[in-house]
Amino acid sequence: MKKIKWIMIASLLVCFAFIMTACGSNSASSSEEPLKIWAMGAEGQKLKEFAKNFEEEHGIKTDVLAVPWGDAHDKILTAVAAGEGPDVLQIGNTWVAEFGEAGTFLDLTEYVESEEYPNLNQDNFFPSSTQTTVYNDKVLAVPYIIDTRVLFYRTDLLEQAGYPDGPATWDETLDAARTLAARGPDKNGFEIDQGSHHIPMMFAWEHGWDYDISKGAENFADPKFKQAMELYHQLFDEDLAQLEAGKETVQAFADGTNPMFISGPYMVNTIKEQAPEIEGKWNVKVMPKAETSNSIAGGSHFSVFHSSERVEDALTFINYMADPETQVEWYKEAFTLPTVKAAWEDPALKNDPMIKVFGEQIEMTKAFPVMAEYEFMAKELLKTLEQINRGGKSVDEALAEYQKEVEKILSE
Incomplete structure (x- = not known):
């Protein structure tokens, strides 16, 4: 009952915040405000520096907030209740249904099928990764890191x-x-x-x-x-x-x-x-x-917060992080396994005997049920x-x- 109550309350607050935002003054343009990104765990700290490559390539400033995994769930709950979150949000792959029920994420269905963001195409990723990005027939996230045991x-x-x-x-x-x-x-x-x-x-x-x-x-x-x-x-x-x-x-x-x-x-x-x-x-x-x-098939995804006014920039960032070359560079930096299948053809992964075992295991993985x-x-x-x-x-x-x-x- 507690779960249902918070989802209902959060959903109402999301709607209220959306109305208030629409009635308020215009926010600063994308060139003046950095793209707000919440990234979790130790990788979040490394992403702060890593994102500078994206800034140089696309001319979009970023503001990466590293959030400990132990605090992440409650922090997202607070953001949902307030209707104020980042533009890009990293989430655990078992959280999609729970927060999707509250309307936390922007529906990305049309974007993952768009030629404008080719790296978001779901066929690029391991199937067990994309299974946990869909809830109620909507694509709510894009695979970012895959994890297995x-x-x-x-x-x-x-x-x-x-x-x-x-x-x-x-x-x-x-x-x-x-x-x-x-x-x-x-x-x-x-x-x-x-x-x-x-x-x-x-x-x-x-x-x-x-x-x-x-x-x-x-x-x-x-x-x-x-x-x-x-x-x-x-x-x-x-x-x-x-x-x-x-x-x-x-x-x-x-x-x-x-x-x-x-x-x-x-x-x-x-x-x-x-x-x-x-x-x-x-x-x-x-x-x-x-x-x-x-x-x-563990890991985490990138999503776009429902109230973001920087959707295009947010998707450009996620598209950048899903590029096979970026996935390889991020693996070298943070030692997180790529979710993009093409990245595993790089010698950095293909020629490492231990990492190769993880690649073999990824082909034999199951996704957790996508349910709140x-x-x-x-x-x-x-x-x-x-x-x-x-x-x-x-x-x-x-x-x-x-x-x-x-x-x-x-x-x-």
Whole structure:
């Protein structure tokens, strides 16, 4: 109910702000005011400097505000309520439906099909990226960064366990994890980030499950979803993964405590920088296969705020950032994976063996459901798994209760 209330209130405020803006005095011309851009996370800081290339090429000044991801959601909520936001807005790809429901974004459908902005054409991007840009049959955003998850593993320790090239299936992963966990009381076989809803969703996709919006909560009665949650629980139940908080991920990977874990591309440089002593002793691999090896299609998009008076300039900026050459340069600068398929033909990505694995994994990704309730459902799933792993509930009992909670979420 809270979700629906804020959406209704925000929508009314958006309409009011639009009317007030239309009745007010004319704003300064584009040549006098910089293009306001909200960019999130560490990449936002780097975009401030990177955007100078755009300014020189197009003669459009920019004002990039770097917003920490932890503050981004509330900051956008405030902007929606006030009806005053930036011209260009970076959003997480699971937020499109939630904020789209409130009328936050300009409908970009006509622009992504326009020859004036050729880099916005949806055929340029990985399909799993564009799936999360559309809500209610409107294109509300353009892919900016794609993110996925792969298996990180210690090659030396996995060789001792019989898998020098890493495990290819979940059966092999469990077998290797058992051998590795048997090394001693302080050794584990696998590490799982219990605060990430990505991992259980990946497990479900890998077991052949998918979310059908028309089925609602019934999706979670699917035996394939149960099998995936049983695998998740098995890693803790057999003491293959540590339930309680332990060492920091890179430290545990470097000293061999946790020889396998799941993470994204940012971790490649993090390990190289923080654990140079294990150079040549680790690698990455596409996700282990159950029925599939599907991983997440995470990442973020660029959108245009609904009340922007700089639509043309905003689209010019987004078109610039979606250019294959720009995507490659941005990868070199921020180490974020390009969403544009053509960018992956550049030697900087094509000839890097580890990044090439991420490219292979992107071809096997699934998008999160584009629905305003998804974030609420994901948080509830983590609570459910905690009840199984810590509270002692059976998988059957916990999932039955989860299905009821999802029914409530979807009915509010």
